[in-house]
Amino acid sequence: MALGRLFYRTLSFMLSIVMGALLFKWTFDQDANILFEHLNKGKH
Structure with missing residues (x-):
């Protein structure tokens, strides 16, 4: 019982x-991907 x-x-x-x-x-x-996309926006 106790076990x-x-x-x-x-x-x-x-x-x-x-x-x-x-x-x-x-x-x-998810947050890292959002931050990465935000920081690299327009660099392609």
Whole structure:
């Protein structure tokens, strides 16, 4: 019973870390692309 609760808490913790990292990556990539396009506008 205690082991199951510990496993559930650890799994929830790890999933929140993974989802946070993916959200950060997607947001950072999108913002970096927007900034890159803005800085290089008209240079082609």
